[in-house]
Amino acid sequence: MSTLETTRRPGAALTALAGAQFTVMLATSIVNVALPRIRSGVGLSDDGTTWVVNAYGLVFGALLPAGGRAADLLGRRRILLAGLALFAVSSLAAGLAASSAVLIAARAVQGLGAAAIAPAALALVMDLFPPGPGRGKALGVWGAVSGAGGAAGVLLGGVLTQAWGWPWIFYAVAIGAVLVLAGAAAGVPVTRAGESGRFDVLGTATVTLALTALVWSLTTARGTGWTDPAVLGGFAVAAALLTVLVLVERRHPSPLLPPRLFRTGRVVAGNALMALLGSVWIALFFFLPLYQQRVLGSSPLVTGLGQLPLACANMLGSTLAPRISRRIGATATVAGALLTEAAGLLWLSRISAHGGYAADILGPSILIGLGLSVAFVQLTALSLEGVPARDAGLAGGLVNTTRQVGGAIGLAVLATLAGTATAHAATREPHLEALTAGYRTAFGVGAVVLAATAGLALLLFRRPRTPAAPPAGRPAPQPATEHR
Helix, strand or coil, X not given: CCCECCCCCHXXXXXXXXXXXXXXXXXXXXXXXXXXXXXXXXXXXXXXXXXHHHHHHHHHHHHHHHHHHHHHHHCHHHHHHHHHHHHHHHHHHHHHCCCHHHHHHHHHHHHHHHHHHHHHHHHHHHHHCCCCHHHXXXXXXXXXXXXXXXXXXXXXXXXXXXXXXXXXXXXXXXXXXXXXXXXXXXXXXXXXXXXXXXXXXXXXHHHHHHHHHHHHHHHHHHHHCCCCHHHHHHHHHHHHHHXXXXXXXXXXXXXCXXXXXHHCCCHHHHHHHHHHHHHHHHHHHHHHHHHHHHHCXXXXXXXXXXXHHHHHHHHHHHHHHHHHHHHHCHHHHHHHHHHHHHHHHHHHCCCCCCCCHHHHHHHHHHHHHHHHHHHHHHHHHHHHCCCCHXXXXXXXXXXXXXXXXXXXXXXXXXXXXXXXXXXXXHCCCCXXXXXXXXXXXXXXXXXXXXXXXXXXXXXXXXCCCCCCCCCCCCCCCCCCCCXX
């Protein structure tokens, strides 16, 4: 079982760990606003531009289970520091890149570093703060910086790109990683390996290749179509590798994804809902800046500044999430948060080609920020509920994986639907109106997905019925209580 040296400064450790998660999420979205200038700067093609985003997300999502397992076996602090060092070096390399190949490769290595950082940092938070109000507050901070990192990436990307040029978005991430590395080295206590056993190399390779094939196919389908032979072949390879993974994991003495993990607490339900939330979350930060720049004509700086209300609402919601959950219960909190975010997306689905920020974006951004943050905090807590300390890193990696893979699937599907709607509208409407029709479709479908996810949360986390009275002489079974 993982042990942690006693620390007199848990606040300093939490600050460093939250900073690590913020940096990881920042790198996910900071390139979105800068893509047009990155494209001209290194001579990217259309496919290459897409891979500046996807190289990071693909490697990050595919290797998260391996990162979590490595943290449990080799020591969480050790893996965290190694991941931060790799993250800083690869970010610097991305900023210095003079060719598209070097830039895309550096982004992939960034994803590798992030896959080590995220699960190790979350497992350390769970170690530092035992179950109770303290853990709830810590996860509130975690949720705040996770959501704010995505919004701040758009803001900082716009500011830096317009002020000093696109390489500075990567230099800023590198500087942030170095600062967090110093803080973690000083403030996070030493850990011992959480579990003995061998690292599952074959399982790691299989799940990584399977997720890579899946995400690659989904990404490629946006440009070539879902029936393209290469896309269908990629899906077939992913399905075959996932089948092999199941067979391999059944026979390995220390599997990458031990079956016991899926029999613990609410891991399966929490991760399923997190995948659905991620499918809309990542797409939001893709489509909203595009609408602001391509339709409303906003500059990168103005686009970035427009994310401030969403970021502030996100931090407020994350702070309030534990208090709301204690008052009304985790199930009602998750469902209410998802419906709040769905309402914001439904509002965005009414955007106009001749609209403005105050009328079309400000109000929905506040609703989305509040709902997104509360849902993220509660689903993270539910996904880790009941997980033993030895598997905390793996469980943390799994919940991040489901969000990333869910995001890749959601973005691919929503981008395809938006493109279809735009192409259909272009036959009868001007260009800006056609683009807006596509974005409206993406936001509207996202609202439907979140509303359905809220209903699924009520079903999966419903309070069990009170059992009938047992026969005389037998003790009555104790009903499960809702997580509060």
